[in-house]
Amino acid sequence: MTNADIKPVQNPQIIFREEFDDWAILFDPDTGEAYGLNPTGAWVWKLLDGKNSIEEICESIRGAFSDVPAGSPAEITTFIDELVEKGFAGQDVTPHGTG
Template sequence: MPTHNPLTLVLARKPGIEYRSISDSGFLASPDTGTLYHLNPTGSAIWHLLEQPTTHAEITSTLQAAFPNTPAELIVSDVKQIVTQLLERQLITIYP
């Protein structure tokens, strides 16, 4: 069975998930579970980047370009953590 590089998997928003912005944060609502999830500003930025299917690496690269004074290791770590949580909570999916 082939293994996939998680950085090159294409990620997409799960259809039906609702997003609401409040200040620089946001909230996701899952109609499947009735659960509300809070997104910090980085999570909200990632959600906006997922408007079109994109890879983990592209998300990281875009945020690094937008915030050149932020240590790259911090951006990589934050993106990994948020993407993992969004996948675990089934708010995003791996695009076919």
């Protein structure tokens, strides 16, 4: 499975609140857990719609932000994995040739 096959999706129960300067907070009303997002994290969150692969999310970030480090795809994958682990997001896996 590659990053082109994984299309992360937001947990619809999670509340997304944008703060100042593009920072944001995710809040799970069931657990009371909150998670702070920097501007890049908030950008990623908005793209977790089940339509964008991790690869496409990385491309979007490279287009939107300057000075994106070469290791950003791995960091973005780790960030999304953390969101999944905490229950804020899930991963929709599309078989090759169907998505």
